[in-house]
Amino acid sequence: MKMNKILMGLAIMAGGLFTSCDTDNEGAIYNVYTPNVSFETDEAETLVSESSTDVKVKLVRFGTSGEYTVHYTGTADTEGIFTDENSGTVTFQNGSSTAYVTLKAANMEKGNTYTYTMTLSDEDIATADTIIGNPVQKIDVVVTCDYTWELFGTGVFSSPEAMEGAWKQKIYRAKEEPTLYKLPATGYEYDLKITIKDDGTVIVPFQPAWSYPGYGDVYVWGNALGDYAAENASEIAGTYNAETGVITLNLFHYLAAINYPFGTFTDTITLDAE
Numbered sequence: 400m401k402m403n404k405i406l407m408g409l410a411i412m413a414g415g416l417f418t419s420c421d422t423d424n425e426g427a428i429y430n431v432y433t434p435n436v437s438f439e440t441d442e443a444e445t446l447v448s449e450s451s452t453d454v455k456v457k458l459v460r461f462g463t464s465g466e467y468t469v470h471y472t473g474t475a476d477t478e479g480i481f482t483d484e485n486s487g488t489v490t491f492q493n494g495s496s497t498a499y500v501t502l503k504a505a506n507m508e509k510g511n512t513y514t515y516t517m518t519l520s521d522e523d524i525a526t527a528d529t530i531i532g533n534p535v536q537k538i539d540v541v542v543t544c545d546y547t548w549e550l551f552g553t554g555v556f557s558s559p560e561a562m563e564g565a566w567k568q569k570i571y572r573a574k575e576e577p578t579l580y581k582l583p584a585t586g587y588e589y590d591l592k593i594t595i596k597d598d599g600t601v602i603v604p605f606q607p608a609w610s611y612p613g614y615g616d617v618y619v620w621g622n623a624l625g626d627y628a629a630e631n632a633s634e635i636a637g638t639y640n641a642e643t644g645v646i647t648l649n650l651f652h653y654l655a656a657i658n659y660p661f662g663t664f665t666d667t668i669t670l671d672a673e
Contacts, residue, residue: 433527433528433532435460435528436459436469437459437460437519437533437536438458438517438537439457439535440535441539442540442541444543445542447504447545448544448547451504452504453484453501454501454540454542455499455500456499456502456517456538457498457499458498458499458500459497460491460497463493463494463495463496465493466491466492466493467490468488468489468490469488469490469523470519471500471520472520473515473516476514480513481502481504481513481515481540482502482503482505483502484501484503502515507542507544509544510546510573510576510579511543512541512542512544513542513544515539515542516540517540519534524536546574547575548574548581550570552644552671553567553568553670554568554570554644555567555668556568556666557666558587558664558666560664561661561664562587562609565586566586568582568586569582569585570670578595578596578597579592579593580595582668587609588610589606589607589608589609591606591619593636595646599639599641601621601637603619603650604620605618606618615656616656617652617653618652619652620632620650621633621635621636621637622649622650622663625663627651637665644671644672645667645670646667646668646670647666649665650664650666
């Protein structure tokens, strides 16, 4: 793709930097004497189609000897959604370096996202190893109750500059939000969500679209008006012409890891005639 050529020089420079840092270091073996209790990650995201689900949250520790009970607190951004089945405690069993908390999310509404934040107790935070330990003391458990997606149509997605190709594309519309559409990952690596207003204006909000090897996600958003850098960018990408079946998307591409703007590229989707 076109972006590969743009970033090739950066990749070569980065490779040279890592090579120069690759030296042999030998030292005394460090023995760990503290549990170093930690959540496995600082965020866990779950997408479900039903209004209720169970979510497992993983904790880890150094070593496996003996039982160890962890205490934590939890706060929800919305009342009446989350129930902690462990009631604020979880025990590492003898011989195990992992333990799990079960959260139940219920009463969720379609299209909404809910967050439950869990924080280790001061006593458990104090088990951190001060030399090599880097425990995660807090985690955001994010659960999204997805829309009901109905097939809207099929067509050809053409991306001559950004993805340098074209492919068959299905388009789905949210039953609960008729102006919201989803383009399943086909040419792009992530599903794209777009809004088509009644007047044909197409909005593409900030979202990941593809991943650049070694650098991470590239984000896109609508830039038909050239206001991508504005504090309140319109995110207008283009238009949908119902008569011709053509959706035009002017998307700004941005590599977040190194704050690198690729620029704006024009894609089109031509729906199959009925």
